[in-house]
Amino acid sequence: MDRLLEVNDLHVSFNTYSGEVQAVRGVNLHLNEGETLAIVGESGSGKSVTTKALMGLLPKPHGFIKHGSIKFDNNDISKMKDKDLQKIRGKDIAMIFQDPMTSLNPTLKVGTQIMEGLLKHQKLSKAEAHKKAIELMDLVQIPNPEARMKQYPHQFSGGMRQRVVIAMALACNPRVLIADEPTTALDVTIQAQILDLMKDIQEKVNTSIIFITHDLGVVANIADRVAVMYAGKIVETGTVDEVFYNPKHPYTWGLLGSMPTLESDEEELFAIPGTPPDLIAPPKGDAFAARNRFALEIDFVEEPPMFKVSDTHYAATWLLHEDAPKVEPPASVKKRIDSMDHSEEATRS
Numbered sequence: 534m535d536r537l538l539e540v541n542d543l544h545v546s547f548n549t550y551s552g553e554v555q556a557v558r559g560v561n562l563h564l565n566e567g568e569t570l571a572i573v574g575e576s577g578s579g580k581s582v583t584t585k586a587l588m589g590l591l592p593k594p595h596g597f598i599k600h601g602s603i604k605f606d607n608n609d610i611s612k613m614k615d616k617d618l619q620k621i622r623g624k625d626i627a628m629i630f631q632d633p634m635t636s637l638n639p640t641l642k643v644g645t646q647i648m649e650g651l652l653k654h655q656k657l658s659k660a661e662a663h664k665k666a667i668e669l670m671d672l673v674q675i676p677n678p679e680a681r682m683k684q685y686p687h688q689f690s691g692g693m694r695q696r697v698v699i700a701m702a703l704a705c706n707p708r709v710l711i712a713d714e715p716t717t718a719l720d721v722t723i724q725a726q727i728l729d730l731m732k733d734i735q736e737k738v739n740t741s742i743i744f745i746t747h748d749l750g751v752v753a754n755i756a757d758r759v760a761v762m763y764a765g766k767i768v769e770t771g772t773v774d775e776v777f778y779n780p781k782h783p784y785t786w787g788l789l790g791s792m793p794t795l796e797s798d799e800e801e802l803f804a805i806p807g808t809p810p811d812l813i814a815p816p817k818g819d820a821f822a823a824r825n826r827f828a829l830e831i832d833f834v835e836e837p838p839m840f841k842v843s844d845t846h847y848a849a850t851w852l853l854h855e856d857a858p859k860v861e862p863p864a865s866v867k868k869r870i871d872s873m874d875h876s877e878e879a880t881r882s
């Protein structure tokens with residue numbers, strides 16, 4: 534499988550009045566051609582900042598890449614000039630945000646906005662762009678595309694607007710589509726529809742997708758691989774099966790434990806105690822130690838390396854050290870993993 538995108542030891546900081554916020558602290562990740570990678574983690578863990586760095590969208594000058602490389606097609610885009618980055622952005626790498634209105638112009642007809650991208654990035658006549666725009670609206674399953682082209686964003690529901698934004702993102706045949714919590718603002722039924730749509734699109738046009746979410750619940754259905762982020766680092770990464778059915782990092786256990794399932798009622802939910810650390814003065818050792826009931830002494834002193842679980846599965850927790858006590862996920866988390874197993878089978882049959 535070809536690596537399309539490769540991020541090595543990425544550090545991103547913000548200069549603020551209170552000091553330097555170390556939002557991303559040494560992220561390594563890669564994206565293969567045609568796959569979907571989900572990045573999950575609580576709010577503030579650095580998911581959006583990571584992808585903004587990939588897109589060259591950090592707010593300058595106070596937001597900056599401090600260290601590391603971002604290779605796209607073997608070019609380091611972290612060192613590119615704005616002009617060259619702009620060419621890549623929207624053409625090779627497109628982005629979808631949580632709030633579709635951030636990408637839409639309320640004063641322009643939806644058709645005009647979809648055509649804009651086509652005219653800008655592809656050598657098409659207006660008539661061809663019009664035809665292609667209708668095809669794209671079909672692809673994202675907007676009924677009545679001809680008539681819908683002539684309408685304004687406010688005439689669309691939230692879910693339909695997000696479909697328009699996806700159509701706009703696909704207008705230039707991007708090789709990578711980054712979706713930053715694209716369904717978080719939508720209600721549950723519409724969320725599921727947009728997720729199905731994204732899966733469908735991936736099968737049809739074969740783009741690679743980075744899907745960002747704080748909700749582990751949506752990951753199993755859409756992703757091939759998962760990267761779990763905490764306090765600016767990736768603490769566990771693996772295939773969906775590895776991370777869901779054989780999680781190794783106590784933070785991943787916490788996320789799984791706090792994930793609602795079909796059978797569980799709210800009361801059974803176990804929230805991760807405490808709050809993420811201050812990224813102006815990140816703690817020594819494992820940043821999750823203070824919230825981790827399985828923390829070892831060394832967790833407060835030395836940062837754990839990524840321990841290898843399999844060729845595709847790694848986790849940064851001292852619990853994987855050969856001298857560490859053997860610790861199993863809490864019973865409540867195990868129960869949840871088992872119940873996911875069953876609901877998966879139930880949906881498959």
Ligand SMILES: Nc1ncnc2c1ncn2[C@@H]1O[C@H](COP(=O)(O)OP(=O)(O)O)[C@@H](O)[C@H]1O
Binds near residue numbers: 812
């Ligand atoms: N423009 C900014 N200035 C200062 N700090 C920021 C800025 N943007 C994000 N951060 C900080 O970076 C950290 C990571 O944020 P973010 O990537 O948005 O988290 P999330 O995982 O929720 O997407 C947070 O601590 C946030 O406060």
Ligand SMILES: [Mg+2]
Binds near residue numbers: 580581582713
């Ligand atoms: Mg975010």
